[in-house]
Amino acid sequence: xxxxxxxxxxxxxxxxxLEGLEHNFVTARIEDLVKWSRARSCWPATFGLACxxxxxxxxxxxxxxxxxxxxxxxxxxxxxxxxxxxxxRVSQKMAPILRQIYDQMMEPKWVxxxxxxxxxxxxxxxxxxxxGVDQVVPVDVYAPGCPPGPETLMHAILTLHESIRTGExxxxxxxxxxxxxxxxEAPLPEDTTEQPVQLGSR
Amino acid sequence: MxxxxxxxxxxxxxxxxxPDQLYATVSDLRDEGFLTAVDVTAVDYMAHxxxxxxxxxxxxxxxxxxxxxxxxxxxxxxxxxxxxxxxxPVVPSLFDLxxxxxxxxxxVFDLFGITFDGHPDMTRILLxxxxxxxxxxxxxxxxxxxxxxxxxxxxx
Amino acid sequence: MSSGAPExxxxxxxxxxxVHRRDGxxxxxxxxxxxxxxxxxxxxxxxxxxxxLNMGPSHPSTHGVLRLMLEMEGETVLRTKPVIxxxxxxxxxxxxxxxxxxxxxNVTRMDYAAPLFSELAFSLATEKLLGIEVPPRATWIxxxxxxxxxxxxxxxxxxxxxxxLGAVSMMIxxxxxxxxxxxxxxxxxxxxxxxxxxxxxxVAADLPDGWQDDVRRLLDLIPPxxxxxxxxxxxxxxxxxxxxxxxxxxxxxxxxxxxxxxxLRSTGYAWDLRRDExxxxxxxxxxxxxxxxxxxxxxxxxxxxxxxxxxxRIVEQVLDQMPGGDYRTQDQKVTPPPRARIDDSMEALIxxxxxxxxxxxxxxxxxxVAVESPRGELGCYLVSDGGxxxxxxxIRGPSFVNLQTLPHLMEGGLIADAVAVISSVDPIxxxxxx
Numbered sequence: 101x102x103x104x105x106x107x108x109x110x111x112x113x114x115x116x117x118l119e120g121l122e123h124n125f126v127t128a129r130i131e132d133l134v135k136w137s138r139a140r141s142c143w144p145a146t147f148g149l150a151c152x153x154x155x156x157x158x159x160x161x162x163x164x165x166x167x168x169x170x171x172x173x174x175x176x177x178x179x180x181x182x183x184x185x186x187x188x189r190v191s192q193k194m195a196p197i198l199r200q201i202y203d204q205m206m207e208p209k210w211v212x213x214x215x216x217x218x219x220x221x222x223x224x225x226x227x228x229x230x231x232g233v234d235q236v237v238p239v240d241v242y243a244p245g246c247p248p249g250p251e252t253l254m255h256a257i258l259t260l261h262e263s264i265r266t267g268e269x270x271x272x273x274x275x276x277x278x279x280x281x282x283x284x285e286a287p288l289p290e291d292t293t294e295q296p297v298q299l300g301s302r
Numbered sequence: 303m304x305x306x307x308x309x310x311x312x313x314x315x316x317x318x319x320x321p322d323q324l325y326a327t328v329s330d331l332r333d334e335g336f337l338t339a340v341d342v343t344a345v346d347y348m349a350h351x352x353x354x355x356x357x358x359x360x361x362x363x364x365x366x367x368x369x370x371x372x373x374x375x376x377x378x379x380x381x382x383x384x385x386x387x388x389x390x391p392v393v394p395s396l397f398d399l400x401x402x403x404x405x406x407x408x409x410v411f412d413l414f415g416i417t418f419d420g421h422p423d424m425t426r427i428l429l430x431x432x433x434x435x436x437x438x439x440x441x442x443x444x445x446x447x448x449x450x451x452x453x454x455x456x457x458x
Numbered sequence: 459m460s461s462g463a464p465e466x467x468x469x470x471x472x473x474x475x476x477v478h479r480r481d482g483x484x485x486x487x488x489x490x491x492x493x494x495x496x497x498x499x500x501x502x503x504x505x506x507x508x509x510x511l512n513m514g515p516s517h518p519s520t521h522g523v524l525r526l527m528l529e530m531e532g533e534t535v536l537r538t539k540p541v542i543x544x545x546x547x548x549x550x551x552x553x554x555x556x557x558x559x560x561x562x563x564n565v566t567r568m569d570y571a572a573p574l575f576s577e578l579a580f581s582l583a584t585e586k587l588l589g590i591e592v593p594p595r596a597t598w599i600x601x602x603x604x605x606x607x608x609x610x611x612x613x614x615x616x617x618x619x620x621x622x623l624g625a626v627s628m629m630i631x632x633x634x635x636x637x638x639x640x641x642x643x644x645x646x647x648x649x650x651x652x653x654x655x656x657x658x659x660x661v662a663a664d665l666p667d668g669w670q671d672d673v674r675r676l677l678d679l680i681p682p683x684x685x686x687x688x689x690x691x692x693x694x695x696x697x698x699x700x701x702x703x704x705x706x707x708x709x710x711x712x713x714x715x716x717x718x719x720x721x722l723r724s725t726g727y728a729w730d731l732r733r734d735e736x737x738x739x740x741x742x743x744x745x746x747x748x749x750x751x752x753x754x755x756x757x758x759x760x761x762x763x764x765x766x767x768x769x770x771r772i773v774e775q776v777l778d779q780m781p782g783g784d785y786r787t788q789d790q791k792v793t794p795p796p797r798a799r800i801d802d803s804m805e806a807l808i809x810x811x812x813x814x815x816x817x818x819x820x821x822x823x824x825x826x827v828a829v830e831s832p833r834g835e836l837g838c839y840l841v842s843d844g845g846x847x848x849x850x851x852x853i854r855g856p857s858f859v860n861l862q863t864l865p866h867l868m869e870g871g872l873i874a875d876a877v878a879v880i881s882s883v884d885p886i887x888x889x890x891x892x
Contacts, residue, residue, distance in 0.1 A: 146516070146518050147516060148522060149522065149523055149545060150522070150545055150547075150567070150570060150887070150888050151567060151570035151651055151652060151888065153522065154570055154571065154614070154651065155650070155651065157633070158633060158636075158637065158640075161617075161629065161630055161633030161634070161637070162630045162631075162633055162634045162637075163633070163634060163637045174518075176517070176518040178516075188545070189545065189547055191543070191544060191545055191546050191547065191891070192429075192430065192433075192546075193428075193429065193430045193543050193544050193546060194515065194523060194544045194545065197515055197516065197544070201516055223552070223563070223564070223567075224547050224548060224549070224552055225444075225552075226437075226444050226547075226548040226551050226552050227437045227442070227443075227444065227548055227551065228429075228437070228546045228547055228548035228551075229547055229548065246652060247570075247650075247651055247652065249650060311823055311824055311825060312586050312587070312823065312825050314825065314826065337713045337714075338713050338714075338716050339716055340716060340828070340835065340837065340854065341826070341837055341839065341852075341854040343839055343852045343854075345824075345841050345849070345850045346850075349843075349849075350843040350849055353822070353843070354822065355822070355823060355824065368824075368839065370826055370837070370839075370854075374727075374729055374734070377734060377735060379826070381826060397480075398478070400714060400716065401477045401478055401714050401715055401862075402714060402715040402716030402717070402859060402862060403716070404485070404862060405858065405859065405861070405862050406716075406858075406859070409858075413550075422480055422483075422485075422487055423485075423487035425489065426543075427542060427543060428542065428543035428546040428891055428892075429543060429546060430543070431489065431490070437548065437551055438550060438551055444548075444551050444552065444554070444555055
């Protein structure tokens with residue numbers, strides 16, 4: 101009897117095909133698995149600026165409970181975060197710091213522009229406010245509102261999750277060389293003729 | 303005791319000292335029990351030259367520094383309006399009397415370009431250090447200015 | 459803790475010499491480039507280990523975008539420079555381009571933890587310039603909403619203060635109760651924050667039907683939860699150890715630095731604008747002004763916790779005494795005509811259109827009005843040139859002024875205590891930078 105570490109007894113496979121296995125299992129492309137896990141463990145950086153930061157904190161607190169989406173760990177260190185929620189108006193003085201923090205985050209990384217001030221300057225069309233944070237960092241999802249309620253922020257987050265899961269974002273990123281263009285080559289047995297799997301390439 | 307022109311605005315007491323009378327006036331007021339400098343701000347009257355609420359012996363200038371003092375014991379407030387000419391925008395600092403005016407005077411310097419003589423740290427406070435101009439002056443436009451950020455690579 | 463000195467004074471205010479120093483002050487008055495020259499040589503083992511530590515502007519315990527430059531010797535803080543302006547929004551300039559009716563929309567975004575107070579100060583200043591009286595119901599609605607806002611703001615402080623000191627579960631509890639108050643705000647104003655509810659001439663809308671039940675529910679719900687905070691925090695030895703004797707200030711120092719609100723009261727100086735210079739109808743309700751004894755971070759924490767109870771006491775009295783009548787003035791100059799009349803009358807339509815496009819004209823003059831926000835004296839200085847927009851609109855933000863106490867409170871303390879001190883000053887950066 102031939103036993104393999106995970107599959108167990110494989111002696112009947114030659115007669116019965118997959119039904120001859122001792123266990124059931126699900127097959128998936130590794131790329132989909134990675135996208136799924138990226139979408140389900142998106143850790144935001146604490147980047148609260150103004151009013152929206154209060155609503156962002158409310159979203160993480162007891163009533164709205166962002167933990168349901170695996171996102172309650174707001175990381176203070178940009179190195180540990182993959183989502184930047186720009187919550188509030190970005191002043192001219194803050195813009196270079198915002199960009200520095202974005203640069204310190206690891207790939208793949210995403211940005212939600214929370215509230216009208218971050219998205220377009222909002223009602224403050226004056227000397228002090230950057231008219232849209234997309235002039236400084238690439239934005240993936242814009243959440244409207246002044247400030248957006250926790251429901252709006254959650255909708256933005258779920259929209260982002262869906263985009264990460266379907267790979268739409270990574271596809272767009274690679275097309276314009278914007279980021280998330282990492283390649284993981286899985287080690288394969290020598291006798292196979294298949295091409296190595298490329299992550300983030302579709 | 304220096305005497306300075308006094309008016310009333312909506313029941314609030316307003317004094318109009320000259321810039322070089324300011325320090326002595328505030329010093330006297332502090333001895334009278336005005337223990338807190340509540341607020342220091344400024345107004346640019348460039349677009350509103352013909353104001354009528356000044357006493358006859360005070361000549362209007364473009365800038366006006368407004369200092370509010372507060373006496374807790376007698377529940378009194380007094381406001382000092384100091385006329386500051388645009389070609390010599392210097393006012394004595396009140397830091398030695400009220401250290402709490404430090405940040406407020408810096409704010410006025412930052413947004414109006416009025417210098418406070420004797421201030422320990424006359425630098426910008428709200429705007430970036432390399433900023434040019436004083437945005438709350440009336441001859442500075444409110445509107446959108448181009449973003450001064452240069453490092454961001456073009457993403458889209 | 460109870461209201462001590464009735465006239466808001468102490469015979470002995472202590473010494474203020476510490477804050478008057480020019481040389482050797484606790485404030486680090488150097489530019490960014492110079493600061494690095496102050497630091498010791500890291501390669502030289504005989505150096506005195508003096509270093510410059512940068513904290514913020516993106517730091518979890520600086521309450522937003524506050525940045526501190528700390529000069530340290532080992533673990534001890536020598537001098538501090540608060541660097542602000544990272545949220546400078548130019549609101550005072552924007553306010554000059556908005557009409558008086560649009561003004562509250564602008565100022566409400568300053569102190570986003572207590573937005574109604576900025577609206578109130580702006581509206582009171584405008585009404586003073588206009589010389590109009592608001593109906594009693596508007597005044598009492600304003601009082602109800604402001605006190606509930608104070609509750610929400612102090613709950614936010616409890617949540618963040620607890621989290622900064624390591625009581626992370628406090629974060630969840632504080633937000634839980636705040637959410638209940640916000641739900642009432644949403645019902646009344648349509649928004650959870652930045653309400654634009656208090657406007658010149660009254661309030662934007664009357665209270666909804668059944669508001670008494672909602673307020674009663676809050677009055678039943680919150681006090682037991684505050685007792686839970688007492689159990690969790692007030693008597694807890696670790697929490698007390700981290701706050702007691704940390705960041706001490708005398709009344710004279712607080713007055714010299716123009717500090718107001720809980721910081722001034724924590725030093726034992728009983729001063730509260732609601733009691734001492736009553737606005738709205740605060741002279742018709744009964745409440746205590748709370749003062750501390752030592753002027754330390756624990757006093758500031760305890761004052762805010764108990765002020766929440768006092769605010770609820772005021773809310774209870776407002777609930778019983780709420781008068782009927784209009785919720786905004788019937789002055790035709792300020793208030794647009796009712797919706798029904800616009801359909802009938804051409805003049806009413808034109809009038810409505812004029813008020814919302816051009817705005818109403820305000821007589822020439824200048825005025826300063828102050829209210830007691832959860833952080834201290836919030837003042838609004840308005841200058842009118844007779845036009846429909848303020849000629850100059852300045853807000854005296856209590857957080858901005860209170861922030862100056864930070865270097866003095868931190869001096870000589872440990873770096874770990876710096877977090878406790880920042881938290882107990884409770885600055886809201888939107889109001890600091892405006």
